[in-house]
Amino acid sequence: MILKKTLLATSIISLSLALSACGTTTTNSDSNEFIKVTEQNYAFAETARNYRNWAALGANQHITHMRNLPPRGKAAPTVQMNDDTLYSVAIVEAQNGFVTFDIPQTDVYMAVQVVNEGGHGEHYVVGEGSYTTKVETDYAFLIYRTGTEKGLDAARTAQDRITTDQLKFGTYQVKNYDYKEVEAWTSKLTAETQGKVFAYTFPRSSSDVTDLHQWNLENANGWGGSSPEANVANLYTNSVMLKANQCQTTTFESPDSKYFTSVTPYDQSRYLIDGANHVSSNNWQKNADGSVTVSFNCGQEAVNNIDTNGQDFSFTVRYYGVNQKVLDGKVTPEKTVVKS
Template sequence: MKKSFKTSLIAFALTSVLAACSQTTDTSTVTMAAATSQFIEVTDANFAHAETARNYRNWVALGANKQITHMRNLPPRGKDAPTVQMNDDTLYSVVIAEAENGHIKFSIPKTDVYLAVQVVTEGGHGQQYVVGEGDYDLPVETDFAFLIYRTGVEKGIEAARAAQDKISDDTFKFNTYSVQNYNYDEVEEWVSKLTAETQGAVFTYTFPRTSDGITDRHQWNLENANGWGGSSPEVNVANLYSNSVMLDGSKCLSTTFEDPESKYFTSITPYDSARYLMPGVKHVSSNTWTVNSDKTVTVSFNCGADAVNNIDTKGLDFSFTMRYYGVSQKVIDGKINPEKTVK
């Protein structure tokens, strides 16, 4: 087995890393006006592709188009993170590889922690989501695929890192992806505009698996802006995500709900208004939460260290995302809605 590339992501200005990836020539200097004229225009029709290209680009800067790139710690807070709304309950390992004959091949090693692989197309679709040990040969509808390995930290960070070390990247065709020529400042402006649109109401993701599953282009754009790389819900396999509205961080708030009975685990993670993780703020998950005597679960926000399952956002306004890993049918049916009952 080829030794996996190991890298630690620390909180640093991502722009300095991305600058190293920019293309220059020795014979000429391209003016800003000329460069701008060559950009692909961002539109409603191609926003999902543009946002996907932005995420691919961010991970290219970290080497994921050359070999598997491991995050050895939980994601950076704020915009130092390479992807919007990263989950705070697993470690990430990422591959960007060329599909061969319309398929992507990979393996998941045997481990004693949660380990899943999601295959994200160039259109932003999580076309495949698989959990558990095995060799996989799966179709993908675009020329390149972005593979997200999510490794659970339920047994501690060292156990998660040990599981990452078992992942092989021998089956991938690397070094052929080219960063797409969008103006990524413009893409970021679209992201900010679309994210702001959803802050006044509870937002639930659908994440169609393939391009032909899109029934509402604007909804799909909102999903990519708020949580690129999410999975299409599948009972007992893939995940369902939903966001709360923005909440007042100066108040003690809580939500109580029936056990979601996710096959793997459930988590509740707070985010800032731009949908990034918050400095010094931790998530709560079913791996560790306290259950009430009636078997319901209460999660508190800014209610003090003694409050049950308290999440302290340091007085900052926030929204939170529910993640159901291996979602149950009752959650898919809308019978559990913690994001709608917080008060």
């Protein structure tokens, strides 16, 4: 496993250098032949950017295991990555419109999300079993999320149990967008949401999109998120941007997610912050009345403190197996922030 870890780390560094150097990867050197990015196809373009980034890490040839928590900043292959699970990713071809995959028996949380080429997480399944799911595009992006609640070694052991015998690799071709243009669209859309609380709906299919602009905002801020489903899939919410030079807290009723809940800070571009970690219901301290307080930049002695190392931030709350009371708006950490 040391070789696999080394290869993945090298691939991530190489990807980061490539993105920094030129901001684009394409199958055609003639920029006049790029697919133009529009409001109508932005979700496909942003999805292609994520497929392309992970293909550079080998996910088009085999399942790519991320053996540690994601890189901080834009070295990460995907915006707003989880800080509470390990990732394993496969880009596969659908067979007669279906993808079949397995989740092994493990003693930690493990889920698979099936994301089509339009950015829709058509399916989110949790727990051991063999699953056959229909997809509306020719290719699918499988995201295995493996829980770290028992530590990284336990998560890595669970990753090693994943089998891929039923997956067809190696036929996806990176789409011919100008990825500098895609990044510009993403930055513009992300900036639009920074002054407000933002909740994700993540419609499961193209026919479920009722507000195209909202859908584009969701892809820009948190591509690859799940469509909320009580006690199964996840709900995500973002706070407004907050200042790092003052102590701030949020207190809320215990969310009682079926699996766990986490709070993670992100920088202005929606990437993880160097040196800043999440807190989760797997280890947070509750108040005497059963509620939860999460502190930001309030010092090591503050309850459930997250230090953003002097960087302004927003935070995302993830409810894994969201409780109905959260879906009903009765638990809203992102709306209850106070300055101390």
